[in-house]
Amino acid sequence: xxxxxxxxxxxxxxxxxxxxxSAWRMTGTDPAAYxxxxxxxxxxxxxxxxxxxxxxxxxxxxxxxxxxxQTPMFPMDPMLALLSVARETEKIGLVAxxxxxxxxxxxxxxxxxxxxxxxxxRVGWNAVTTSDPSAASNFGAQPLSRKERYAxxxxxxxxxxxxxxxxxxxxWTLDTxxxxxxxxxxxxxINLKGQYYASSGPLPIPPSEQGQPVIFxxxxxxxxxxxxxxxxxxxxxxxxxxxxxREHRQALRESAVRFGRNPDDIKMYAGFxxxxxxxxxxxxxxxxxLMSFNPEEIPSRVSYLGTMVGLRLSVHTVDIDQPLPDDLxxxxxxxxxxxxxxxxxxxxKKGLSIRDVLAHGVINYHPVVAGTAVQVxxxxxxxxxxxxxxxxxxxxxxxxxxxxxxxxxVVPILQERxxxxxEYEGKTLRENMGVPYQYGSAETK
Amino acid sequence: xxxxxxxxxxxxxxxxxxxxxSAWRMTGTDPAAYxxxxxxxxxxxxxxxxxxxxxxxxxxxxxxxxxxxQTPMFPMDPMLALLSVARETEKIGLVAxxxxxxxxxxxxxxxxxxxxxxxxxRVGWNAVTTSDPSAASNFGAQPLSRKERYAxxxxxxxxxxxxxxxxxxxxWTLDTxxxxxxxxxxxxxINLKGQYYASSGPLPIPPSEQGQPVIFxxxxxxxxxxxxxxxxxxxxxxxxxxxxxREHRQALRESAVRFGRNPDDIKMYAGFxxxxxxxxxxxxxxxxxLMSFNPEEIPSRVSYLGTMVGLRLSVHTVDIDQPLPDDLxxxxxxxxxxxxxxxxxxxxKKGLSIRDVLAHGVINYHPVVAGTAVQVxxxxxxxxxxxxxxxxxxxxxxxxxxxxxxxxxVVPILQERxxxxxEYEGKTLRENMGVPYQYGSAETK
Numbered sequence: 001x002x003x004x005x006x007x008x009x010x011x012x013x014x015x016x017x018x019x020x021x022s023a024w025r026m027t028g029t030d031p032a033a034y035x036x037x038x039x040x041x042x043x044x045x046x047x048x049x050x051x052x053x054x055x056x057x058x059x060x061x062x063x064x065x066x067x068x069x070q071t072p073m074f075p076m077d078p079m080l081a082l083l084s085v086a087r088e089t090e091k092i093g094l095v096a097x098x099x100x101x102x103x104x105x106x107x108x109x110x111x112x113x114x115x116x117x118x119x120x121x122r123v124g125w126n127a128v129t130t131s132d133p134s135a136a137s138n139f140g141a142q143p144l145s146r147k148e149r150y151a152x153x154x155x156x157x158x159x160x161x162x163x164x165x166x167x168x169x170x171x172w173t174l175d176t177x178x179x180x181x182x183x184x185x186x187x188x189x190i191n192l193k194g195q196y197y198a199s200s201g202p203l204p205i206p207p208s209e210q211g212q213p214v215i216f217x218x219x220x221x222x223x224x225x226x227x228x229x230x231x232x233x234x235x236x237x238x239x240x241x242x243x244x245x246r247e248h249r250q251a252l253r254e255s256a257v258r259f260g261r262n263p264d265d266i267k268m269y270a271g272f273x274x275x276x277x278x279x280x281x282x283x284x285x286x287x288x289x290l291m292s293f294n295p296e297e298i299p300s301r302v303s304y305l306g307t308m309v310g311l312r313l314s315v316h317t318v319d320i321d322q323p324l325p326d327d328l329x330x331x332x333x334x335x336x337x338x339x340x341x342x343x344x345x346x347x348x349k350k351g352l353s354i355r356d357v358l359a360h361g362v363i364n365y366h367p368v369v370a371g372t373a374v375q376v377x378x379x380x381x382x383x384x385x386x387x388x389x390x391x392x393x394x395x396x397x398x399x400x401x402x403x404x405x406x407x408x409x410v411v412p413i414l415q416e417r418x419x420x421x422x423e424y425e426g427k428t429l430r431e432n433m434g435v436p437y438q439y440g441s442a443e444t445k
Numbered sequence: 446x447x448x449x450x451x452x453x454x455x456x457x458x459x460x461x462x463x464x465x466x467s468a469w470r471m472t473g474t475d476p477a478a479y480x481x482x483x484x485x486x487x488x489x490x491x492x493x494x495x496x497x498x499x500x501x502x503x504x505x506x507x508x509x510x511x512x513x514x515q516t517p518m519f520p521m522d523p524m525l526a527l528l529s530v531a532r533e534t535e536k537i538g539l540v541a542x543x544x545x546x547x548x549x550x551x552x553x554x555x556x557x558x559x560x561x562x563x564x565x566x567r568v569g570w571n572a573v574t575t576s577d578p579s580a581a582s583n584f585g586a587q588p589l590s591r592k593e594r595y596a597x598x599x600x601x602x603x604x605x606x607x608x609x610x611x612x613x614x615x616x617w618t619l620d621t622x623x624x625x626x627x628x629x630x631x632x633x634x635i636n637l638k639g640q641y642y643a644s645s646g647p648l649p650i651p652p653s654e655q656g657q658p659v660i661f662x663x664x665x666x667x668x669x670x671x672x673x674x675x676x677x678x679x680x681x682x683x684x685x686x687x688x689x690x691r692e693h694r695q696a697l698r699e700s701a702v703r704f705g706r707n708p709d710d711i712k713m714y715a716g717f718x719x720x721x722x723x724x725x726x727x728x729x730x731x732x733x734x735l736m737s738f739n740p741e742e743i744p745s746r747v748s749y750l751g752t753m754v755g756l757r758l759s760v761h762t763v764d765i766d767q768p769l770p771d772d773l774x775x776x777x778x779x780x781x782x783x784x785x786x787x788x789x790x791x792x793x794k795k796g797l798s799i800r801d802v803l804a805h806g807v808i809n810y811h812p813v814v815a816g817t818a819v820q821v822x823x824x825x826x827x828x829x830x831x832x833x834x835x836x837x838x839x840x841x842x843x844x845x846x847x848x849x850x851x852x853x854x855v856v857p858i859l860q861e862r863x864x865x866x867x868e869y870e871g872k873t874l875r876e877n878m879g880v881p882y883q884y885g886s887a888e889t890k
Contacts, residue, residue, distance in 0.1 A: 022624075024621065024626065025621045025624060031619050031621050031626075032619060035562045035563065035650075035651065037532065037563055061551060061552070061555070062649070063632075063647055063648070063649035066629055067626045067627035067629055067632065068625060068626065068627070068628075068629050069624050069625065069626065070626065071626055072649050074649065076555070076558075076559035076562060076563075076649065076650050077555055077556050077559035077560075079524070079525070079556070080524070080525075080528050080556065080559050080560060080563065083525050083528050083529065084528065084532060084563075087482065087529060087532065102549065102551075102552075103549075103552065104547065104548075104584055106506060106547075106583040106584055107506070107547075107548065107552075110506070110521070110522055111522050111524070111525065113521075114521035114522035114525050115522075115525060117480045117521060118480065118482055118521075118525065118529075134645070137644070137645035138551040138644050138645055138646065139549055139551055139643075139644065140638065140642060140643025140644060174476050174477060176469065176470045176476050179467075179470060179514050179738055179739070180513060180514065181469065181476075181512045181513065181514065181515060181516055182512035182513070183513075184511055184512055184513050187508070187512065193585065197585060198584075198585025199582070199583050199584065199585060200579070200582035200583055201583065202508055203508070204507070204508040204517050204519065204521065205480075205521050206480065293624055294624070
């Protein structure tokens, strides 16, 4: 597999705070950031200063988590957050998730295209299906089968792309002298009809500087690979180690080839978390602090950690501020069920206390580096040079400070090592991702 | 009927240009304003300087008009336009139309509520049904019967309002010390199910400063009156004369009473257009100029004018730069089919040329005043003191210049006469409209 010279970076924004659920309680964080669009704008400006290719806002149309101790996992509204950022930045890409299951294709096409025009061609749509039952019931629906959801997604993306192409590139004439606002011969209906969705068009929106938004995909399985291979220029993935990341990336590239595309035109972004300190101990201390806000979760985490290494662990039988006792350590093994287990076992064997092993984020959703900026850069370099991914979807622990740490400390190291660009290649998201121009539906061209 | 002391003003924004289709061709207008959110922001800032209660953006999810010579009648996206304005203004209300026919209630509730929170309580939703066949086909639907559309609208508004109220007012605790982000006992599902729509909720959004957005209504008939009487605090109406305006306003007030509400809690805004000059002749010249961009439309307008006064008129048989010949004038009468006819006949009898009668806007969608700022103020005063309306939905001829004329010249006259407020009464739209606080669904409280 040809290695690319430079990695790409996406800043994943989680509802105004950080990737850690207790981030809203840290000193210096605005606890009301959830409703404050400035929090998105400020982080995006920092990321733009750090030449991040894009920000990315995930979404599910529901409130799936308990807000007792945790903040929301999704923004109030992803499109309004993106527009707030679009109006106050110039180059950074703007990607949001909207469900193909619970939005009409016309409305999706309209709002993403409008945003793409307003931002001068910086928008991407992460087109996902929604399986969450609480989301389904918000729309008066029963949860749909995986097969149905993906069939809907194919129809939705095809209709959306066709609507995006319903004005020919030169249809908007703006001839004030001749009195011709647009050339109606070049604005045509699309008249697509599927089993779930249909739309006639045209969309009332001219082309953007990049033609139309970039399609992203997230979510695994055969159906996910097919969707990505057909339509996506970017994929958000959540591998936990280099081997599985490389495997997923290879599968994406092969899927693109299967649908007649160049494998280099599909870029994978691996989710990744970090906590940076001047020393490794400082980085870890920051994570201990974050963990300390929710002591009620410690017992279940300890028990979960035990499962990962084949042991029954309980806060009642072990001292979590001590290393794992030798007799237990001898029986411990990395569970093959969980790709995060080898890392957990490695840290336990190093003699770290159970609390510190947990603080290292071994049971987090993404791989975590707690340490210095150099250690973070080393991690990213190792993955990238191993061909594990084209880039990273970076999830800071704490919203603003985490972004600042990465931009000010990690980015210069990556740039120094020749692993990350020093300036944006162009003005549009397509240019900055290095993916080709597309206009209208790929199928119909 | 109790007369109010002061009228209210809404600035109707038509897709970036003005109320006249040729406005985009006038010198000083940005012909690409359609895609430029700054054009909305700049006009809204002017209107806020002029203490307008609100801006209003109409919408239909379709491209119903020919863009050959005309600009679009609706924005690229109303919510993105409103947010652009919300982020750069402080007090002016922000109202947009979104269809109850072609949007899921959950998505409507979410986006309007998010915008209301972001704008600190300045948002209104003009909840309309969509009959346009080209809109229906954009959603793969057949046009629905009036009865069905209104049944859907009732369900949509009830579900949306219930979702808006799904957090109790004090549910968002933000207790960083105690670690309680929100009180989940005060965030409850709504579990509403109708014939067309259903939603479980809750919405992931806390209350705004005004609790929740204000409901507006537009559209006539018995069904429209019922919808307004039940839910609306504001109504956009298009009466052509004082008598029909007063009748409509009275019907709205009676409808509110029928549903157990105070009639003063429903405010009507009558659509109104104007072209201002230093003299009446200058105002008219501005309209001649606007009309001159589309000479191809003159023949059909002349013919239409004839119909209004009971005559067959053709550009081939009359000189449109002359007054109507005496023999025709003697036979002319105001058609009872068209409420605009008396005004057309009056101007013809005054001896104006046919071109100038047309330039006065007698066949426009709204009443038109072409003349001085004092004449515009006189018109508004006459309607308002006659109890014809609570306020006006002002449609400038040319986007920016028209707003500037009104704010700089008409508003001071109205304020001088004690007909318009000199300062915003409060910070929220409800406060500035003088309508009561509401939270959640009216039905369920």
